[in-house]
Amino acid sequence: MKVNLLLAVIGCAVVGVLAQNKTSATTIAFSVRKAATITNQFLLQASPFNVQFREVLTNDGAGWIPTTGEFIAPKSGVYFFTFSVMSAKTKEATVALMKNSDYQVTAFVNPGHNMATNSAVLSLKAGDSVHLVVQEGEIYENPLYESYTTLSGYQISSK
Template sequence: MPSINIIEELQKVKTLEVKMKSMEAAMENLKLSNIVLSEKLRNIKEDIKIENTEQAKVAFSATLKDTDFFIVMGPYKKDTTLVFENVLTNIGNAYNSKTGVFTAPVRGVYYFSFVTLCPQGMQKTSFVALWKNGAQVVSSSANFEVPRLLIDQSSGNSVSLLLEKGDRVYLKLLSDKIIYSDVYKRDSFSGHLLFTM
């Protein structure tokens, strides 16, 4: 029958107790680290939420020119981007009044609308289209080539678009067409973010 060395076995138990206490201390440290990391993660999520909320405030509205007299724009030989210089609202600064281009600051669904004027007596058609990244999306027109129409005509359209961050939206006056601008600011281009995606 084998003999048991009690002192040796007690040493093994003590060694196991020391290892166990060391492991318990390590587990306590891991719990504390987990609490600290969870708090940091919660703060980061809150910061991102605040940042997205701030970025989500996007709206603009502008008219063609702020003028005391009337201006006929066009006809041009090629399609021409319209620059709505008179900015009424530009929350988020996504609309550029020097280029006429709206650039989406965040991915989301945006709503755009525009109205243009073609006055009576011009004997030309007005035709304006909304473009996204080089592709025509929607358009509107007013026809004054019919002589019996003796009133100003407005035309317009609107659309909701899913845009990626950096997508560009703008209006173009088609070649050989005209629009009119005056003190009453009857030409406008507006857009705003409905919601982020």
């Protein structure tokens, strides 16, 4: 009887510790879409410029900052990022994923409403910034419901 009671107490303690660890772990993930555009069709800014987004799909962990168009790492760790862009009808585009002010990976897309994507796994320190920059050319964004420009990321592991 004492052994069963002891096992029950230990079991409750283990369940409590596991539940506590699960609730203290915060998911860090974001996904944004629809590049903010001047004409609702394509970007007419001189490059290079930071891509701003109109819609936030997910912002778990509050790392995405809509007002600046950048992800600020809430915690140090390893993160996965992926992005997609569409070129304007008559111009190509070169778009880079930036870590702070350093180029990480670049996507080039030919004119004619073509798509390009790229992704990277990055080691970030808390406070590091990740954002998209149009290095040259123009990107297209549908004026209605479809979204062609996207940026997503999530933490793989913490340090």
